[in-house]
Amino acid sequence: MDLKEKVYWAFLKLLCAFGRQNWWPRIWNIASVEDEVILGAVLTQNVSWKNVERVLENLKQMGIRSLEDLLKFEDEVLEELLKPTAFVKRKIKTLRGIFGVLRSGNLSREELLKVYGVGEETADVIMLYAYNFPTFVIDEYTIRWFVRFFGFLPKKGEIREILHFEDLFYLKEMHALIDELGKRFCKKEPLCENCPLRFKCSFARK
C-alpha cells in the first residue's frame, strides 16, 4: 500500500467512524457562507469553536448579518462584541484586512496571506470552505497525526502533496475528520487503543 492509498484508507476509515463533519456552512444568522467562513476562520484562531459560537450569538442578537455590517462598528464596540474569542485587537485588524481584499476584487490565497493575522491555515480554510478552492488545510492536528501515522515528518509542502486529492468533498471532510481524530484519539497523549486508524498507524503498532 503506497502513501496515497494509505491516506485514502484513513479517510474512509475516519468517515465511517465519525461520519460527515459538515464544518461549513453552519448557517447562523450570517447571510452568506463566505462571510460566515471568514468570520469563523479568523475568530477561531487558537480558541475553541465554543468561543466563536458565543460571538455568533452576540451578532445574532444585534441583527448583524454580514462582515460589512460588523465592520461598520468602531473598534471599541467590536472589541466588546468579539471578546469571547480573545486576541480581539488583532482579529479586528485581520477581519478589516480581509474585507479590504474582498472589496479590491483580487481575492486569492496569496492576497489573503498578505493580510496581517492571516497565516497559511486561515487562508486555506477560507479558500476551501468559502470559495471551493481545492487546497488541503494543514494544522497542528494534521502534522501530529501525519508523523504518527506515517512515521516520518516531511516538509509542509510534501505533506500537502501527499494528502491532496482533487476532490472538494474529500478536502473539506478530511481536514475536519483529522481534527476530530486529534480531539478524540490522536491527542498530545495519544489514546491508541480504540483509535480507528490503529491497524495501519506506525505509532500505534510499535
Next chain:
DNA sequence: TACCAGGTGGGAA
C-alpha cells in the same frame, strides 16, 4: 491550578 482550544507574527539563535 494547569492545560488546552478549528494560529500568527516577530524576535533571537
Next chain:
DNA sequence: TTCCCACATGGT
C-alpha cells in the same frame, strides 16, 4: 530556518 514567546478568553 527553526524555535520560542506573546497575544487573551473560556471550559474542564
